[in-house]
Amino acid sequence: MDRLQMGPPPALFTPGQRHNSMPVKMDVYESDLLGFNHRFQSIREQREASEGLIQEGLRQENATLRHQLSESQLDLDDARTTRREFQQRLKVADAHVQSMSAEITNANNRNLYVLVLLDGDGLIFQDHFVQAGIEGGKKAAYALRRAIVSLCGQFADEVEIVAKVCANLTGLARAMRRDGCIEAEFDLKEFALGFTQAKAHFDFIDVGYGKERADSKIKELTRWHLRNYNCKQILLGVSHDAGYAPFLDEILQDHDSRARVTVIEGSPTVRELRDTKVNVIQFEELFRADKLINRSPDSSHNASFALGPGQQGQLQTQALATMTVPPVTNAAPAAPAAPTLPASWAAVTRSATPPPQITTPLAGKMAAAKARGASSLTKAAAAAAAAWNPGPRGLDAPIAVMPVALESIKKRKDTDKLCNNHYLRGPCVKGSDCCFEHRYKPTLDEIHAIAHLARLNPCTKGQECDIENCIYGHHEQSH
Numbered sequence: 001m002d003r004l005q006m007g008p009p010p011a012l013f014t015p016g017q018r019h020n021s022m023p024v025k026m027d028v029y030e031s032d033l034l035g036f037n038h039r040f041q042s043i044r045e046q047r048e049a050s051e052g053l054i055q056e057g058l059r060q061e062n063a064t065l066r067h068q069l070s071e072s073q074l075d076l077d078d079a080r081t082t083r084r085e086f087q088q089r090l091k092v093a094d095a096h097v098q099s100m101s102a103e104i105t106n107a108n109n110r111n112l113y114v115l116v117l118l119d120g121d122g123l124i125f126q127d128h129f130v131q132a133g134i135e136g137g138k139k140a141a142y143a144l145r146r147a148i149v150s151l152c153g154q155f156a157d158e159v160e161i162v163a164k165v166c167a168n169l170t171g172l173a174r175a176m177r178r179d180g181c182i183e184a185e186f187d188l189k190e191f192a193l194g195f196t197q198a199k200a201h202f203d204f205i206d207v208g209y210g211k212e213r214a215d216s217k218i219k220e221l222t223r224w225h226l227r228n229y230n231c232k233q234i235l236l237g238v239s240h241d242a243g244y245a246p247f248l249d250e251i252l253q254d255h256d257s258r259a260r261v262t263v264i265e266g267s268p269t270v271r272e273l274r275d276t277k278v279n280v281i282q283f284e285e286l287f288r289a290d291k292l293i294n295r296s297p298d299s300s301h302n303a304s305f306a307l308g309p310g311q312q313g314q315l316q317t318q319a320l321a322t323m324t325v326p327p328v329t330n331a332a333p334a335a336p337a338a339p340t341l342p343a344s345w346a347a348v349t350r351s352a353t354p355p356p357q358i359t360t361p362l363a364g365k366m367a368a369a370k371a372r373g374a375s376s377l378t379k380a381a382a383a384a385a386a387a388w389n390p391g392p393r394g395l396d397a398p399i400a401v402m403p404v405a406l407e408s409i410k411k412r413k414d415t416d417k418l419c420n421n422h423y424l425r426g427p428c429v430k431g432s433d434c435c436f437e438h439r440y441k442p443t444l445d446e447i448h449a450i451a452h453l454a455r456l457n458p459c460t461k462g463q464e465c466d467i468e469n470c471i472y473g474h475h476e477q478s479h
Contacts, residue, residue: 108229113160113201114148115225116264117218118237120167120204123266124288127181130191137194140286141202147283148235159232162201164221165192166214169206170468174397179292185397186447209468219247226257238273239265239280240291245272252276267291396474401452405445409453412437420454423447424471 124130129140145161152159169192173185182188192204207213218236225231238244252258262279263269266287269280412418419436422428424447428438442450451471459465459472 109158111160111230112155112158112232113162113230114152114233114235115221115231116144116148116161116163116235116237117221118163118165118264119214119218119241120165120237121172121214122240122291123237123264124176124181124292125191126286126288129286130176130182130188133187133190134194134197137191137196137204138198139194140191141195141198143286144283145199145202147286151281155232160201161199163199163203165195165204165237166207166217167205168209168214168468169204171209175292175294177397178294180295181292184400184444184448186444190444209466215241215243219244222247222251222261226251226260231260233260233262235262235264235281237264237266237287239263239269240267242270242272245270245276248273248276248278252278396455399448399452399455401448402445405443406449406452409442409446409449418442418446418450420450420471423450424454425469 125140129136129143132139141163144163148161149156149159169189170185173182173188176182176188177185192206195202195204205217207217218238222234222236225234236244248261248263251261258278262281263273264287265280265282267289274280409418415435415437417436418440419428419434419438422434422436422438423442428434428436454471455473457472459470459474462474465474
């Protein structure tokens with residue numbers, strides 16, 4: 001401490017030396033400072049340029065983002081609006097779908113029906129139904145409906161039964177008479193009428209002569225109704241006919257169709273149908289299990305009837321000889337066809353029976369001869385019958401005639417006479433232009449009498465006639 005206070009420290013440089021060194025150092029310092037400042041300025045410029053570049057990039061990016069944000073906002077607004085529209089439309093569509101679904105379900109469950117198609121030439125109703133005529137036809141229709149409704153379960157109160165019997169009515173009536181299950185062919189016609197009258201959806205359809213007519217109608221009806229959703233089941237009365245096997249093979253390929261098709265068995269189902277694995281059901285109380293047999297006394301053997309061409313059984317050869325009524329000829333002859341007819345009758349006129357030959361003098365002689373000696377006439381008729389051989393048509397079926405009914409018909413004169421065509425084949429093709437009576441309602445005995453009187457007029461084609469329901473005679477004139 002004392003040393004420090006002794007005086008100022010010695011000078012490092014003399015005044016002269018200090019004066020001489022200052023400029024040199026200042027120059028160095030200034031030079032360094034200027035260089036530093038230059039470098040600093042350079043660095044600052046670079047930094048400013050960099051910052052400017054960054055700012056410019058940020059401004060551009062910001063502008064781009066703002067533009068994109070604006071567009072995104074517009075897109076969002078549009079998407080929100082569209083979504084709401086679609087939500088509203090989806091809501092409406094859902095409501096519409098639900099409504100349509102309910103409507104379709106309701107439509108599918110409305111007007112349900114079961115279709116019954118019977119080939120009447122082979123599936124035969126029990127004898128007691130047919131023998132009862134019109135009432136029997138109605139009872140058969142009601143019994144058939146009850147039997148099918150009982151199988152419908154929960155739909156029994158909603159389902160409708162539609163039944164159609166397709167048959168050659170004339171040929172079937174002839175076969176049933178030969179079998180002995182009916183006394184007169186007219187019984188079947190009355191049965192068919194009763195069956196048709198029983199229910200609005202029940203029809204007994206006379207398809208006329210020809211094997212394929214009933215077949216084709218049944219097949220086409222089946223195909224059409226299988227495409228109808230409301231048709232829940234189709235019952236086919238075809239167990240007797242192997243000809244339906246290819247058709248069943250075709251429609252049963254579809255699983256849904258297989259579940260909706262059933263065969264009604266009358267006579268035992270033929271092997272070809274069993275091979276298709278089709279469903280089979282029986283209504284024993286309704287249909288015969290046996291086929292029609294030719295039980296005519298003159299038959300050389302019993303055979304099942306097949307109602308087709310060239311397969312008709314022979315009738316009794318002594319039919320005319322055993323008639324209990326005398327031959328008469330004053331029945332109303334069939335009026336000749338008019339030159340022009342309405343278009344609706346075209347089909348009738350094409351299949352109409354040829355006009356009869358007028359043989360009144362000959363028939364009058366026969367009646368007088370029989371009045372003079374019935375015994376000798378009977379013997380002569382029997383001898384002539386033995387000498388005459390019928391052609392392919394065969395003898396006409398005998399007609400049992402009540403004398404009282406016959407006399408009642410014979411008493412009618414002029415325009416009061418009953419029209420043969422109208423009452424035996426009906427309706428008359430002339431309609432209101434016909435000069436004979438159409439409005440009278442004859443009894444069954446009177447119908448037989450009309451048929452007997454019409455039979456006395458020989459058919460112009462004789463044994464060559466191929467019209468099943470021809471009302472004229474086809475025997476040799478002396479017979």
